[in-house]
Amino acid sequence: MFHHILSSVNKNRKGIILILCSSFCTSLGQAFWKLFDHDQILFLILGFLLYGCGAILMILAFRFGSLSVLHPLLSMGYLFALFVGVFILGEVISYKEIIAIFIILIGVLFVGGGDH
Template sequence: MGNSIFQSIRKNKTGILLIMLAAFSTSVGQMLWKMSGHFLDGYFVIGFFLYFCGALLMIVAFRFGDLSVLHPLLSMGYIFSLFLGSIFLGEHMTPFKIIGTCIIFAGAALIGGGDAD
């Protein structure tokens, strides 16, 4: 089983990298929207651009890996958002958020390694 996880990651590595960049880009874009003071200020425009780039990266990523592996990895965006909100917006990390983050990460890791031929 351990070897099959590495085979799956090797098989989908470009797609995994792109989908992780997509999740991070959309998370930063959404954070900038929240930081925006009003419609069409700098934060909003940059956030929109990053969200758009994340969407494009997601589309491209699906060409380099299996949908059943890559799409669930978009859930990493929740983890990125939690840390970005905590660091840049002063949002509080609760024990339940930390436990939830660990569960999301474990699930994404298990799914990402689950399709070796």
């Protein structure tokens, strides 16, 4: 099983990197939207720029990998958003969320772990 996953990762490496960058950019863009206040339009602009970059990276990623492998990796955006919330917004995560992180990671491996 792990050989199959590693083979798929090697085959789709460029697409995987781009889709993970896409997920990170969109998560960070959403965090900037949350930070937006009427006085600081810069956060709103940065949020749109990051979200737009994320969309472009996602489109590019699909050119360099299998859809069945890359699309499940978009769920990594939930994990990135959780970490952005903790480290940038000062939010606190619970044990339920930590368990959810592992469930998402396992799901990504099973669903997106192969081309077949």
